[in-house]
Amino acid sequence: MPERWLRIGFSVGALLFADLAQGSAQTADETVTGGSARDGRAIFLNICHTCHSSQPGVNRIGPSLYGVVGRKAASLPDYPYSDVMRNSGFVWTPQQIFTYIANPQQVLPGVKMHYAGLTRASDRRDVIAYLETLHQP
Numbered sequence: 001m002p003e004r005w006l007r008i009g010f011s012v013g014a015l016l017f018a019d020l021a022q023g024s025a026q027t028a029d030e031t032v033t034g035g036s037a038r039d040g041r042a043i044f045l046n047i048c049h050t051c052h053s054s055q056p057g058v059n060r061i062g063p064s065l066y067g068v069v070g071r072k073a074a075s076l077p078d079y080p081y082s083d084v085m086r087n088s089g090f091v092w093t094p095q096q097i098f099t100y101i102a103n104p105q106q107v108l109p110g111v112k113m114h115y116a117g118l119t120r121a122s123d124r125r126d127v128i129a130y131l132e133t134l135h136q137p
């Protein structure tokens, strides 16, 4: 029954197309706000926590990320930042963090954060929502 196969083939094709269209919409979604702090905490613990603490005054391989949102880059007095980070002129707005953690080495070549980057925009949004909770009450 070739006609039936044709119809099945068509539906599969339509599904694949819908998938592709949705995929490209997702990668194009560069919205920074509206992430889930709860999911972001899990991502932070899995990835960032290897090098960063969420506690004030606790530096690990990387500087403490307590209060990082809104902070000037390289501004903790007791952490030995690279010159690249010191000279970046960055302020850690949600947008700046969003761009930076996608690909640290590309944004700041020579930065000593040896982490490839968080490619999924939704993961970056979630981590930022979590970082925004790390401040004085």
Ligand code: HEC
Pocket (backbone or CB within 6 Å): 044, 047, 048, 049, 050, 051, 052, 061, 062, 063, 065, 068, 072, 073, 074, 075, 076, 080, 081, 082, 083, 084, 085, 086, 092, 097, 101, 110, 111, 112, 113, 114, 115, 118, 127
């Ligand atoms: C392999 C270790 C490592 C991992 C994993 C890592 N970082 Fe870093 N991070 C560093 C180091 C080291 C620096 C200091 C870079 C420098 O001075 O060149 C840094 C710096 C930063 C800064 C700048 C802070 C400041 O005080 O200026 C931010 C923001 C940051 N990291 C966010 C993150 C986030 C968010 C994650 C998780 C998605 C993450 N990092 C994962 C090691 C890491």
